[in-house]
Amino acid sequence: MGDMLGNALSALVSYQRALATTSHNIANADTEGYSRQRVDFATRVPQQLGSTTIGSGVKVASVSRVYDNFTAGQLRSAQAAFSAVDNSYQLASQLDNALADPNLGLGASLSRYYNSIQGVADDPSSISSRQLMLAEAQGLGDRFADLSAQLASLSREVNVRISTSVSDINDLATQVADINLLISESKGKFGTTPNDLLDQRDQALLSLNELIGIKSVEQNDGTVSVFVGNGEALVLGDRTIKMNAVSNVFEPGRIEVAMDLGGGNAVISGSLSGGSLGGSLNFRDGLLDETRNELGRISLAVASSMNEQNRAGIDLRGNQGADIFSVPDPVVHRSINNSSATQMTAQITDLSQVTGNNVLMRFNGSSWSFFDEANGQPVSGVTGSGSVADPFQLSGVQFSLNGAAAAGDQFVLRPTEGATAGLKIVLTDPAGIAAAAATRSLTGSNNIGTGSISQTNVVDSSDPNLLNNVDIEFLNANTYQVNGSGSFSYTPGTDLNINGNQFVLNGSPVAGDHFFIGANTNAVGDNRNILKLAGAENLKLLNGGTVSVQDAVNGLVGDIAVATRSAQINKQSQENLLTQTRARYESVSGVNLDEEAANLLKFQQAYQAAAQATSIANDLFQNLMSAFR
Template identity: 40%
Template sequence: MSGNFLNIGVSGLLSTQSAINTVSHNIANANTEGYNRQITQIDTRNPQFLGGIYIGTGAEVGAISRVFDATTLLELQSNISNFNELEVYLDQASRVDNLVADASTGLNEGLQAFFSAVQTVADEPTSIAARQVLLSQGGLLAGRFNTLTEQLESQRRAVNSGIEASAKEITALGQSIADLNIKIAAATGGGLGQPNDLLDQRDRQITQLAELVDIKTLQQDDGSINVFIGNGQALVVGATASQVVAQRDTNDPKNVDLVLQTGAGNVPITETVSGGKLGGYLRFRDEILEPGFNVIGRVALAVSDEINRQHQLGMDLNNDLGGLFFTDINDATLMQRRVINDSSNTGTASLGIQIDDPNLLTDANYELRFQGGNYILTNTTTNATVASFPPPGATPATVSIPSEGFSVVLNSGAAAAGDRFSVFPTRTAGADIQMQLTNPSQIAAALPVNASTSSANIGSGSIAGVSVTDTTTPQFTNVANDLDPPLVFEFTNATTFNVRDANTNAIITGPVGGFVPDQSNDMLALAGLNYGYEISISGSPQPGDTFNVAYNTNGTGDNRNMLLLGDLQQANTMDNASSNFQQAFGRLVADVGTKTKEAEINKQAADALVAQVTNRRESISGVNLDEEAAKLIKFEQAYQASAQVISVARSIFQTIIDSTR
């Protein structure tokens, strides 16, 4: 009998010792991240049947298990993934928001300063100082475009680095999870119970993985866990882990793409992964960075094209026709920069993009592929096919895409089946814009055409207006700094007139009818002449009245072209004639600001959810030191009591021995 309660005492001692070890383990890991509190389950041993009754045989350790709630952990991992995505997105978006909204770097202030300088020259067309200020403001405006684009390029490089670093971390964590799967499966399969600390380590690795990317997990019968990313692509399957690799996009080498390297080959996952830091980088790139490049570039193209177009219709202080104010948007080098050949192309086609109408440009990028004997142009934002055309019979050739505001220029070579080309009509324009004028005298403030009324006229006819539409016509180019020919409008009666060459007095055409007294009449249009300019006459000319048209030689005080340049500030020359320059850029500022504010609000909400679920997890699985201390006292007392049982058993056993002597 003494042996029975000796065994009972020993069983109590051993089971209590195990419980004390577990409590001590909990206390030691109270501050270990991801640790789940453990408990020792003490069970009653099977009783012994003796003398017709069952006699207890003590206690034993049934299991040491984690206090763990899988649903709470999954919720925590999901919230952590969402929070980290928003944190990265907000950090990157805030930088762009500060950049475009800052008065010292944004475009609207630069545009305002530029057009203020234009107005000053219009007020003082002979002032060299005012012209110099305009040159300076033009350079500063171009510099703002350049700086904004370079800052976005710098941010692109940072995003690429972030994506690459995240990919490496995901790969490392995936391998670590696979290694832990091996250990856990071996322990579970060997009948050794649940390896709690290994399970905690794996859960911690999976939670760290959730910080980087959204994941789904699937528990296996052998205790291992499979991990999936994107649209169900397997990162970890049992003991095998795939690699996530960031590599240069074959369509766009400035960006990095993601592939999942598996035993079966590479699987592109850029378009499918989300959540975590990686999702934050990718979403920022798609929603803010790429549109930012394109909006800035689109405004740069519109500013360059409109200012250049109007400036070239004017005349400078040297009596020369106006030249380019900013960079020619269809410079051959710039056109080629707008197309990137896919690195896998096998054909020899060399392409470019010619900007036809900045007013029709959008913020979209495109893909041009050669398939089925045709070129197919697709908007990569909407995935809509916008044009399809066969290859030209000979190169160079230009194919207009009217709906998009540009043309595809096929310079040379031929595409092979399957060849792809990335088309970026606007992305690089912010970096391309530069000042072309270097001397104040080159500013074309005047119009090159002057019209006057003969002093001998007796009627009430007057010059209602002079407009210039094209200075590349022979009338402007045949003779430098002169019209070829200068004109005289000679009225033969109240409604008809002749058009004469002022140099020879020869009639060019006439008599021309259709003049309507007392309203504005476009004289060259009535005469059917396209000279690149127009003269409007109103009132009631009398027979014999004449009106002279000549080159505006020495028109230094003329500000007519500068006034027209100034009008461009408020002209709706963008977004299908619905926006001016500042409004178009202002939409980018507003859009980035709205997205940044939304991300800030959502991040705060996500942070609160993470804290809430973390607290819930801690209340379930965390170590409460006060509670563990109380358990320690309880188990210490039980241990001492079991020791006392052993002591009593020894004493009784000794008494039995002594009684037999």
């Protein structure tokens, strides 16, 4: 009877624990991150009576989580990947909407501007057409400024997202460290780990992966160490290493991510990936910077081509044309950690060679090293010593220092970064539009040969003798002189250049024949130069003379559209993967109410049976006691 009572009582206690665990599962069916728990039963140590072994009942061996480390790791990875592409897609969509609008986009503004130039070409003397052209030029400048403002707004939004993510990461890291302490204490005192604390820590780790891709390593004491980037520690046991949002050393308005080393910060932005923070950094350092640089390159191409061609003509007042737009110089940022006060300046010398890539420069005390800022790869092909007299030359840009640099000094050259915001219209007088060509050519009225001269093409508007009169006199059929000097061989059909003018002589002139070049005075109806202005849209000005402004705009809009669409597809793919992974995780660790209801009924029946066995054992014991009265 004692054995029977003991067995029944052990069953009562064990199934009471099982019922409590089942009810705990049911209560937490909707608790995020909760892993269902399972009671594991085991037989108690049996009693030995002579040669007979008698069972001693049941005990609760453990209450364990139904949990799979591999599936949980997959869920964290899927969460980090989805959060990254989702954040990138949100930001890329804003960029795509800003540039691709059919009515307000850059392509539409450029088309309206070039169409207005054609209007002046149709009627060069019309003031209203000229006013419309300047209005469209102003509109184009405003559109570039608006796009620059939108990019700046996106940069600020990214800064806010980075700062917010860093703050949330620190909070979650502290939460993980606090739970680590409780787990280690529990394991040290009782030899077991509380399941609910493990769930809370797993949920905190999953939330961390939503913000940044992490790697976690479980230690022998039950704690988990968390690492980010290239192995930088975020949590070590019950200790956290704080993550800080700091200003970029070259650009204070640009936020970077750094680890707090106690005595300073180590910037780790370039090594972080995954999560919303990784997505923000990837978007900013990739698509956003590339768009800003390419947009600046387009701005420079538009402004430079317009200015150069307008200077090659004559305005309504008979003056040589002036600039239509301002052309900003490249931006150079110096590190706030530089020990010298040396400044660096830059200017563009050949727009067709400008790539828009940013260059990081480091001085080690004796020589300079050059790197691509985006990927850190070394840059070759730099010539010059960096002095004002012998500036550095790279990809159509020259840059120089105004003094001696100190060891450790760093600079970043961004050739096109400020061009979009700095593009301004400087021509306000409609009469200043140089519709007419600057020079014209004439054939001598007394010529008797069959020679002819083409119209002039201004190839160097900066030549100080551009508008000077030129008299070409043939000494014989094969030789001529210029302004009474020299003796030059004549080859029909050859391009000739004099005082910045290019022209062609053809035919068979004879001795005494004259050809003249001079300023194109009283040319109100001439539209030769304005036609070239209208055609500048399709001039191959970029990428070594292979890409026009229109090509560049189409390429930029297309690249952003492709990047946005790719981000959207990646988001959908990662969302599906996350859904599938979460479903697998829930199938293992999630609470199934039907299953718990069945368990509840099973354990209830077992408990009632054990109670009945206890009652019977008690009755037998009472009967036995009555026999001795």
